[in-house]
Amino acid sequence: MTEEGIMLDEVLVNEQPSTDTEETAPCFQTPGPTVTFHNLRYRIKERLGMFSRQWVEKDILKDVSGILNPGMNAIMGPTGSGKTSLLDVIAGRKDPKGLKSGQVLVDNTIVTSDLRLCSAYVVQNDILMGTLTVRENLAFSANLRLSRKEYSSADKQMRVDSVIQELGLKDCADTKIGTMFLRGVSGGEKKRCSIGMELITSPSLLFLDEPTTGLDANTANSIMELLQKLSKQGKTVIFSIHQPRYSIFSQFDHLTLMNKGEIIYAGAANKAITYFEGLGYKCEPFNNPADFFLDVTNGTVLSQIHNNKSEKCSNSDEMVENENPLAVIYRKSPHFLNVKDRLIQISDGLDPEVTKGDRVGYATPFYYQLMLVSGRTVRHILRNPQTSYAQLFLNIFFGILVGLIYYQIPHTLPEALQNRTGAFFFLVINMVFGNLSAVELFISERVLFIHENSSGFYRTSVYFLSKVFADLIPNRILPVFIFSAIPYFMMGLKPDVEAFFLYCVTMSMVSLSAVSLAFLISASVGSFAMANILIALPYVVMMVFGGFLVNLNSMLSGMSWLKWASIFRYGYNALAIIELKDQVFTSNYTSMTGDMYLDHQEIDYSTWGFWQNQVALTA
Template sequence: PAMFPSFLKPKPAKQILHGLSGIFRTGMHAIMGSTGCGKSSLLDVLAHRKDHRGLSGHIFVDGSPPPSSFKYMVGYVVQDDIIFETLTVRENLMFSANIRLPRNVSHVERAERVAQIIFDLGLESCADTLIGTDFIRGVSGGERRRACIGMELVLAPKIFFLDEPTTGLDAATARKVMKCLSNLAKQGRTIIFSIHQPRYSIFKLFDTITLLSEGEMLYHGSAKNVLDYFSQQGYSCEPHDNPADFVIDVLIDAKENSVKMEKLKLAYESSSMNEYVINRRKQQFIDESFQIRTDRKSVKLKQFIWKEFYYVCLRTLKNTFRNPSLILSQIVVSIILGLLVGLVFFDLKKTTDPGVQNRLGVIFVIVVTQIFSTLTALEPLIKERALFIHENASGYYRTITFFCAKFLCDILLIRVIVSIIFSLIVYFMTGLERDIGKFGVFLITIFMASLFGSSMCLLVAATVRLFSVALIIVILIFLIMMLFSGFLIALKSVFSWLSWLQWVSAFRYATNILTMSEFRNIDFCLANSTNICPLPGPQVLINIGLDYRTNWDLWKNFLGLSIMTVGLFLLAYIQFRRIKKTK
């Protein structure tokens, strides 16, 4: 047989869940186990958030397979509190209501539903408080978690899935969140959640628990009977021990001892609990206490696309102007860079030496600073990627809606503002040719270069989920393009097999435009004379290898830069559509 290096060998498949069967009625249902036992995987499978490839088995709702729209009919709260941080609690809930509720629900009804959810979740005191960012003080951790729950409650789902709802919360806050879920269960909902090691006051709220170890089910039944069951298996809980801690200790003990694991597995398989599940699975009849009272045919998954676009645009605009890491930081960076470049290259003279060299230098620096300054947008884009994945998977909006709103109300808006600020500072401080036409070309070029940088950041953010990795990738691409701009090395001296890189260098197109525009009809005089001007601008262009005869020689660089920018935005859109929404 052929031999391959270890890193080329396919990763062996690992089965995470093994032949699980169970029934969840109305109430609080905890899925418990040690780390890596398959809790989150089971939850994702039940919620239709797991990639169906590699899965086998059946899930029944009301005794029949769930409809394709099932994941839009249930609530799903992820562990990481994915919610828009620059909106208030009420604004987040209203966004969910506006974009997810059926079209025939009036605005007044939506507002009333949101107000009721705020009351039910005990969020009245912070309803008009921002969720909060690293720079903006906001709601507490428990209030944030309940706001995430409220985002899903807008649909009034009968089935609710939550992944580790108490993670990261202190004991009192965790109990408050779980008590809130218990109240929702009493209203006729089925609440299914994974949880690690709850305190006893939380454990008492559970109706049933499902215990997993190494993907095997060792218990699926009443929470009240769990201690009696394990007592029959030879495990006794001390009088003052937390039952949740006790069962986790049992699972860990079984995990470390294959004989005990097999014994507990066989004990559950022969138990009355498992026998009841098997009998119910065979019968497959509808239990009136476990129905989603929704006409499946009437479920409307999508708003009109123009309505989606309106609400997503409105939210994006609020985020753009409220988030200091977006528009404010980029305006500050633009002002600082503009003043720095303006001071270093202040009032350039039209002399052969050093006027020509300084003008070429400032053009290169301007393009480099503008493109590299777009890196400030990379981290917010990475964060918003996670939000997009969650909301798109939950049926909030179409990909095209999110993408167009992001482009128009965030990227395009910010690029216009910072380009104007930077251009007004740099152009007149450096003393570039005072000509309205040339200033127009300068402004458009700065805007296009900035837009190109944003398109590259958006594409990488849509592809990579880690900011550190994305930053390295973008910087590396920018550096390669900068090397082939034609300013640092004569492109004719580059290896022929590398010369093609000049045609995909946005730095080259942008510097070519600004250089041709500045030098095409300007003369450079001797340093000690304003009458003797032996070096015309067109000759400078020839000397540095730029062929400028007609305006087309300038505009074809605009065309190249535009094609690259549009191409990257299209690739970014395709990548957003391709992002894997399942786990």
């Protein structure tokens, strides 16, 4: 199959961008909403020590409220002050269990967690498919997030072109994003592409987590200019940022300054200096305001008035108890009282029955998502075929090796039985351990999946099925047939079509069972190292209880039940039945049937006895 042949994108990703700019549909037109958040209190639970049973609760947002209008809304503060947490809670991206009180309103209406499906969120570390080009990534977003009823292929194509044009991505549109092994587009272009992935849906509300982190000064500037351009078109752009330089700070309309989970200033960005100067903090000439604010929060710059006032305020219980006096002062300031009045008005006029986002669902149907996501996975594999080639090569190599070791097994005892059973066990071991690479499947793209799934690209089941199909066929099923066929004929096993077919079925079932276990572990843990440790344990235990290394009948009864969970045992038994049943083996003095051996090993070789192994492998 060629890459071009894959039915992957309705938008023809290989098509050159439309050069006629007048035809390009203008995007980013919808005016942005006003976002208000009321008394948000977010709490996390942390274990005291690694093995401790005690938990401590920590408030990471302490009763924060505010109003964010269309324009550039920056959330600033020192590390750990709660910027990202506030952004995530507003965007509906933080675990709702931690939200102890408060609510978020969009245009005076309660939003459900579906806000995440109808707003755009650009994460800090760009999460894109590295083997696809900028245009292909954008097309993927357009195809999955724009409804097929409302947008034709041409509309989607136009939208992709429009985003490329607006974000200045024309020169790198057909360059791959890049992976660990493949040099791709620059950091700034990657960030633009990440923003573009979200702008495809033309959202009026855009969240960005630290959009300038990791970028050089010029690139950071150009990203912020782009955001400012969007905000000037009426969008509500809300972002967290750590310590921007002056040219970036001067583009902010509204500033929310955080410290220790509380707001210490919220209001017009250009009035923040005046506010802090009013509290007695002096910003030296030529000092960057962003640096000044961080110095204020860190206590590097001290307030004369505040120092005097602290004596005056020492009677105030709130001031004495609160370890964040700037937050207390802010809550008493006219700035906050103003915000509070407006929030009370909004809350009073709120109709709890009317909610936003109730009916937001996926833009495309299940089968269409499955087709697109599988297409992308196949394209990714074709552009990154090393694993598939290695899998194929290893299977051919081991197939020939087993064939050579057990070449043309005679029918004379004792080799006839010893070599056959040894070969079966070796084959099953290869089949199981050859699938260790499957643990990597859900780990390597975990972050991409979580981001795309929570942004409403596709359903969880779609991703799972697409990975299973795209990995199973090239990496698990095809190599199994090669691995099975080579040694079967080299070893001279039963020359019978039915026996060969059943042998292939058994090998496939062993492979699929081993892969399923690897998938289960892969989906349950977060790191590759952990997955490797966890998969080795059941594989080794299953191998010991496989029936070849130890006589299961002579085992401690308390342990022998483990044989029922052994993929090795079911695979080995099935192969032994296929090959040994109805065969007669001879030596100089005696003869022995395969059935006698199976009886001796207590292997049930009746028809049901054989198929129950297949059923167990399927289970």
